[in-house]
Amino acid sequence: MASLPLRLVLLVSMATLIRSSSWLNFTGNSETIRELIQPLKLTCTFQISKNDSENDSQVLFMSIYHETKRVIASISKYQPVATSLYPSVTKVQGQIYHSNESKDSYLQVTWTHPKLSESGKYFCLAHAWNSTSQNSVFDADITVNVTKSSTNDLAVALSYLQDRLDKDGVDSIQISRASPTLPESCRDVISSEDRLVVTLASGLKVMCDTKTDGGGWIIFQRRINGKVDFYR
Numbered sequence: 001m002a003s004l005p006l007r008l009v010l011l012v013s014m015a016t017l018i019r020s021s022s023w024l025n026f027t028g029n030s031e032t033i034r035e036l037i038q039p040l041k042l043t044c045t046f047q048i049s050k051n052d053s054e055n056d057s058q059v060l061f062m063s064i065y066h067e068t069k070r071v072i073a074s075i076s077k078y079q080p081v082a083t084s085l086y087p088s089v090t091k092v093q094g095q096i097y098h099s100n101e102s103k104d105s106y107l108q109v110t111w112t113h114p115k116l117s118e119s120g121k122y123f124c125l126a127h128a129w130n131s132t133s134q135n136s137v138f139d140a141d142i143t144v145n146v147t148k149s150s151t152n153d154l155a156v157a158l159s160y161l162q163d164r165l166d167k168d169g170v171d172s173i174q175i176s177r178a179s180p181t182l183p184e185s186c187r188d189v190i191s192s193e194d195r196l197v198v199t200l201a202s203g204l205k206v207m208c209d210t211k212t213d214g215g216g217w218i219i220f221q222r223r224i225n226g227k228v229d230f231y232r
Contacts, residue, residue: 023046023047023048023057023126023138024044024045024046024047024124024126024138024139024140025044025045025046025047025140026042026043026044026045026122026123026124026140026141026142027042027043027045027142028040028041028042028043028122028142028144029041031142031143031144031145032145032146032147033114033118033144033145033146033147034146034147034149034153035114035115035116035146035147035148035149036113036114036115036149037113037149037153037154037157038114039090039110039111039112039113039114040110040111040114040118040144040146041108041109041110041111042064042108042109042110042122042124042142042144043106043107043108044062044064044106044107044108044124044126044140045104045105045106046059046062046104046105046106046126046128046138047104048097048099048102048103048104048105057099057128057129057130057136058077058098058099058128058129058130059077059096059097059105059126059127059128060076060077060096060127060128060129061074061075061076061077061125061126061127062074062075062076062094062096062105062106062107062124062125062126062127063075063107063124063125064107064109064122064123064124065122065123065125066120066121066122066123066190067120067121067122067123068120068190068191068210070085070086070187070190071085071086072084072085072086072089072109072122073085073086073089073092073094073107073109074107075094075095075096075107076096077096080095080096082094082095082107082108084109086190087181087188088111088114088115088118088181089109089110089111090110090111090112090113091108091109091110091112092107092108092109092110093106093107093108093110094106094107094108105126107124114146115146116146116147116148117146117189117190117191118144118146118190119144119145119146120143120144120190121141121142121143121144122141122142122143122144123139123140123141124139124140124141124142125137125138125139126138181201182198182199182200182201183198183200183201184200184201184202185200186198186206186208186209186210189208189210190210191208191210193210194209194210195207195208195209195210196208196210
């Protein structure tokens with residue numbers, strides 16, 4: 001929890017943590033996603049109490065983050081536009097409603113072409129206060145498994161695309177290839193593995209400790225004497 005934004009840590013420290021609350025619903029479109037073929041969509045919804053007005057809560061802040069403590073997206077009462085802190089997220093939606101509007105506040109993130117690194121456990125936090133001025137933090141989690149696509153998966157996807165083109169009467173399509181964005185530092189790396197070697201945008205090859213926020217080792221290789229030295 002120490003690697004979450006300071007403002008969220010302060011809010012949590014002053015509030016009561018409620019896990020697996022019926023008020024907070026965190027769902028995904030599927031528990032198993034095929035890499036680069038199936039979209040991944042996570043939706044966190046804070047359900048208002050329609051029968052108990054005394055305990056009706058007003059949401060102040062919502063966030064979704066990965067088990068590596070990396071915040072994926074957030075939204076607050078004072079910042080109504082949902083924002084994403086993770087570059088691979090394709091779309092972010094969200095809205096925080098006032099308790100008297102009888103609408104459920106929500107935060108939703110979507111990856112159009114998720115990668116294997118999107119696997120793992122995700123958490124949703126919602127900070128709220130009720131009519132008795134009691135502050136609470138609601139917590140829910142979901143586990144997502146992004147699996148490598150097989151040849152059959154690609155064949156099915158191409159067949160579906162061909163059917164769509166035929167239905168829409170399209171004779172040809174233009175295919176573009178997008179180059180992956182390299183991480184600037186280990187802070188931009190999300191993986192279900194404890195440690196992995198990646199190439200940064202600067203060209204340096206580093207070993208990142210994904211369980212430690214911002215952790216990592218830069219590997220220097222000396223070729224003059226044939227030895228390989230490592231510096232942390």
